[in-house]
Amino acid sequence: MNKTKTIAMILAGGQGSRLSGLTHKIAKPAVAFGGKYRLIDFTLSNCRYSNIDVVGVLTQYKPLLLNAYIGTGSSWALDSINGGVSILPPYMGMDGGNWYNGTADAVYQNIEFIDQYDPDNILILSGDHIYKMDYSKMIDFHEENNADATIAVIKVPMEEASRFGIMLCDEQDRITDFDEKPKNPVSDLASMGVYVFNWKKLKKELILDHKDSQSRNDFGKNIVPNMLLKQNKLFAYRFTGYWRDVGTVESYYQANMELLMQNPPIDLHEKEFPVFSNNHNAIPQIIGSKAKISNSLICDGCKILGTIRNSIISNGVFVEEDAVIENSIILHNAHIEKGVKIFNAIIAEGTVVKNNVVVGKPADAGIEPEIELIYDSVYEGRK
Amino acid sequence: MRDTMGIIINNPLHALGALVKNRNPITMPFFARYRLVDFALSNLVNSGIFKIAIVTSDKYRSLLDHVGIGQEWGLSRKSQSLVFMQGSSQFGHSDVQHINMVDFIKNDVVFERNKHKNIIISTSNIVSNISYEKYIDFHNESQADITFLTIPGSEHNTLEKEVMFITDSNNGIKEVKIGCKDVCDRVYSGIMIINHSLLDKFIEVSENTREYEMFRIISDSIDYLNLKYMDITEYYRKIDSIKNYFDANMELIDIEKSNEVFKENNVILTKVKDNHPTLYKEGCDISNACIASGGVIYGKISNSVVFRHAHISENASVSNSILMEDIKIGKNAVLDFVIADRNVTIGDHVILKGTKESPVILDKETVI
Numbered sequence: 001m002n003k004t005k006t007i008a009m010i011l012a013g014g015q016g017s018r019l020s021g022l023t024h025k026i027a028k029p030a031v032a033f034g035g036k037y038r039l040i041d042f043t044l045s046n047c048r049y050s051n052i053d054v055v056g057v058l059t060q061y062k063p064l065l066l067n068a069y070i071g072t073g074s075s076w077a078l079d080s081i082n083g084g085v086s087i088l089p090p091y092m093g094m095d096g097g098n099w100y101n102g103t104a105d106a107v108y109q110n111i112e113f114i115d116q117y118d119p120d121n122i123l124i125l126s127g128d129h130i131y132k133m134d135y136s137k138m139i140d141f142h143e144e145n146n147a148d149a150t151i152a153v154i155k156v157p158m159e160e161a162s163r164f165g166i167m168l169c170d171e172q173d174r175i176t177d178f179d180e181k182p183k184n185p186v187s188d189l190a191s192m193g194v195y196v197f198n199w200k201k202l203k204k205e206l207i208l209d210h211k212d213s214q215s216r217n218d219f220g221k222n223i224v225p226n227m228l229l230k231q232n233k234l235f236a237y238r239f240t241g242y243w244r245d246v247g248t249v250e251s252y253y254q255a256n257m258e259l260l261m262q263n264p265p266i267d268l269h270e271k272e273f274p275v276f277s278n279n280h281n282a283i284p285q286i287i288g289s290k291a292k293i294s295n296s297l298i299c300d301g302c303k304i305l306g307t308i309r310n311s312i313i314s315n316g317v318f319v320e321e322d323a324v325i326e327n328s329i330i331l332h333n334a335h336i337e338k339g340v341k342i343f344n345a346i347i348a349e350g351t352v353v354k355n356n357v358v359v360g361k362p363a364d365a366g367i368e369p370e371i372e373l374i375y376d377s378v379y380e381g382r383k
Numbered sequence: 384m385r386d387t388m389g390i391i392i393n394n395p396l397h398a399l400g401a402l403v404k405n406r407n408p409i410t411m412p413f414f415a416r417y418r419l420v421d422f423a424l425s426n427l428v429n430s431g432i433f434k435i436a437i438v439t440s441d442k443y444r445s446l447l448d449h450v451g452i453g454q455e456w457g458l459s460r461k462s463q464s465l466v467f468m469q470g471s472s473q474f475g476h477s478d479v480q481h482i483n484m485v486d487f488i489k490n491d492v493v494f495e496r497n498k499h500k501n502i503i504i505s506t507s508n509i510v511s512n513i514s515y516e517k518y519i520d521f522h523n524e525s526q527a528d529i530t531f532l533t534i535p536g537s538e539h540n541t542l543e544k545e546v547m548f549i550t551d552s553n554n555g556i557k558e559v560k561i562g563c564k565d566v567c568d569r570v571y572s573g574i575m576i577i578n579h580s581l582l583d584k585f586i587e588v589s590e591n592t593r594e595y596e597m598f599r600i601i602s603d604s605i606d607y608l609n610l611k612y613m614d615i616t617e618y619y620r621k622i623d624s625i626k627n628y629f630d631a632n633m634e635l636i637d638i639e640k641s642n643e644v645f646k647e648n649n650v651i652l653t654k655v656k657d658n659h660p661t662l663y664k665e666g667c668d669i670s671n672a673c674i675a676s677g678g679v680i681y682g683k684i685s686n687s688v689v690f691r692h693a694h695i696s697e698n699a700s701v702s703n704s705i706l707m708e709d710i711k712i713g714k715n716a717v718l719d720f721v722i723a724d725r726n727v728t729i730g731d732h733v734i735l736k737g738t739k740e741s742p743v744i745l746d747k748e749t750v751i
Contacts, residue, residue, distance in 0.1 A: 284673050
C-alpha cells in the first residue's frame with residue numbers, strides 16, 4: 001500500500017450521556033447541529049480541508065445512523081482511491097475480542113489498520129466538537145519542532161478551566177505539565193482533544209499502556225502524562241478560532257443559538273472552507289400563506305404553516321397552522337401539529353408533538369429559561 | 384422491470400423563448416432546486432428501470448454537469464447504467480417536432496447492444512411523478528406494439544403542433560393526428576412504451592425513406608400496428624410555454640399539490656449541493672413561497688419560487704416571481720411577475736413589474 005504521511009483517527013464511539021435524550025438512539029457525533037449538520041461534519045470537513053485522505057472512524061455506541069451517514073465519505077470528498085473513510089468498530093481476533101475500553105484502547109485495537117498505511121504521524125480527533133481547523137498547519141508545527149506529540153490548545157476562561165485538560169508550557173510552547181480536569185488550574189490553556197503523535201512513539205506507548213492493568217486507557221489521563229514523565233518532546237499548538245465542546249444540553253442549545261446572532265461566531269457558509277454534510281434529496285422549503293418567520297434558520301424539506309421566531313428548524317420538519325415556535329431547536333423530521341406552542345425547547349428527531357400541546361415557558365425578562373428537551377416519539381404533554 | 388429500457392429525448396422548445404436562449408430545455412431550472420430532466424429520470428429509476436439513455440443536444444454542458452454519471456439516481460453502479468446519446472441537433476437535424484428518428488439512427492449501437500423487450504421514450508419537459516409499472520403491465524397484457532400515455536380531451540392542445548389521437552372504447556387508437564386543430568379524444572403526453580423490435584424496424588424505415596418524424600412513420604403504418612393508449616392518472620404537467628412553466632411552479636407551492644409530485648416514497652431525485660440552511664432575518668415577511676437553501680432573506684416574499692443562494696435585502700418586495708440561483712435583490716426593490724435567470728443582480732429601489740400574461744424575463748447575469 002502507498003505510504004501515507006499522516007492519517008486521522010476519529011473517536012466517535014462515545015455516548016455523550018450528558019446530552020440526555022439527544023443520544024438515546026444515536027451516537028453523539030451523529031447529533032444534529034445548526035439545522036442540517038451533524039456534529040461529525042465538522043471533523044470530517046476539517047480532514048478534507050487539511051488534505052487528509054485516510055480517516056478511520058472508531059465507533060462503538062449506537063453506530064447505525066452514524067455509519068449510514070458517513071457512508072463512503074463521499075459527502076466530504078474523502079472517498080479517495082488510496083484510503084478514504086473506514087468505519088472501525090471493535091472486532092474479534094484469535095484470542096477473542098473486547099469493547100473499546102477508553103480512547104487509547106480504541107486506537108490500540110486498530111494498530112493493524114494504521115500500520116497498513118505506515119504513517120509518519122497520526123492525528124487523533126474527536127468526532128463531536130464544533131470548529132473549523134486546518135490540521136496541516138498543526139502537522140507542520142509538529143514536524144518543525146521534531147515533536148513526539150503535539151496537542152492543540154485553546155484559551156478558556158479561568159473559571160471554566162477545571163472542566164478541561166490543562167497545559168503548562170515554557171516559552172517555546174513545549175509542554176511542561178498536563179493536568180486532566182484539575183481542581184485548581186494553573187493555566188488557561190485547554191486541550192481541544194486534537195493530538196498529533198509520531199506514530200512509532202505512540203505505538204510503543206499504546207502497547208505499554210495496554211499491558212498496564214491500572215491504566216484507564218485514556219489519552220488525556222494516561223498516554224500524555226506518561227509521555228511527559230519520560231521527557232518526550234510534547235508541544236502545545238495554539239488555536240485561536242471558534243471551538244465548542246457541546247457536552248451538555250445547555251451548551252448544545254447555546255452553540256446552536258449562536259448561529260442566529262447578528263454576527264455568528266462561526267461562518268458555515270464560507271466558500272473557501274465550507275462545512276460539508278451528507279445532503280438529502282429533499283424538496284425545497286415551502287412556506288404557507290399564514291406563516292410568520294423571523295430570525296430563524298430553516299432547512300430543506302420543511303413545510304412551515306405556523307409561526308417561527310428565533311429558532312432553528314432542521315430538515316424535513318412539518319409545522320402546522322397556528323403552531324408557534326420560539327427560541328427553540330426542532331430537529332430532523334419532527335412534526336409539530338396544529339396549535340402547538342413551543343418555547344425554549346429542543347424537540348428531538350422524528351418527534352410528533354400533538355395538537356395544542358405547550359412545551360416550555362416563554363422567557364421572562366432577565367431570567368435564563370430552562371431548556372426543555374422532548375424526545376418521546378409522540379408527545380402529548382406532561383402527564 | 385429488467386426487460387425495459389428508458390430513453391429521455393430532448394425536444395427543442397422554442398416557446399420557452401428567452402429562458403432557453405442559452406440553455407437546453409432539458410436542464411431548465413424548476414421549483415427552486417430541480418431541473419426538468421429530474422422528473423423524467425426519477426420516474427424511470429423509481430419504476431425500477433436502470434438502463435437509461437439521455438439524448439443530448441448541442442448545448443450539453445449543463446446536462447453532463449447536472450446528471451454526471453447518474454450517482455444521485457443510483458445509476459453509477461456496476462449493474463446499472465446511464466448512457467448519453469448524441470442528439471439529432473448535433474447532426475443538423477433539429478427541425479423535427481416530436482420524436483426525431485435521427486436520435487435513434489445515430490445511436491443504433493445502443494439498441495443493438497441491449498436486448499430489452501420494451502423501451503420507454505419519455506420527453507424531458509414534463510413535471511410529474513409517474514410509476515410506470517401499471518402502464519408496462521398493460522402494454523404487455525394487451526400485446527401492444529406501442530402504448531401511448533395520454534391526457535383525455537383536447538383542452539391541453541395549447542399548441543397546434545401537438546400529437547393527438549382518435550381512440551376507440553377498447554383503449555385502441557384509430558387515428559394519429561399531428562398538429563391539427565380538430566377536436567380529438569386524447570393528447571399525447573410525451574411518453575410512450577414501444578417494443579424494441581418495432582423501434583428497430585422504424586430505424587430501418589426512417590433510414591430508407593428519410594422520414595425522420597416517428598409519428599409520421601407510425602401514422603403511415605397504422606393499419607399494421609397494435610396501438611394502445613392509457614390515460615395518466617398521476618400528477619402531470621407539460622412544460623412547453625412560459626405560461627405553463629410559470630403556472631406549474633406556482634401551483635406546486637400549495638402543499639397538497641406538491642405532495643402529489645414530491646412523494647415520500649417515489650422521491651424526485653436531483654443533484655444535491657452543499658448549502659447552509661436559509662436564514663430568515665428579523666423583519667422578513669414570507670407567505671406562500673417555495674425557497675431553496677443557502678438564502679439570506681431580509682425582505683418580503685409572496686407567491687414566489689426562490690432558488691438557492693438568494694439574497695433579498697431589507698424592504699425589498701418579491702411577489703408572483705421565479706428567481707433562479709444566486710439572485711441578489713437590493714433594498715426597497717420591488718419585483719412583481721418577474722422570471723429572473725441565474726445570477727441576476729437587482730439594485731436598490733429598482734421596480735420591475737410584469738403581468739400574469741407577460742412576466743418580465745431577465746437573462747442570466749443581468750444587472751439592473
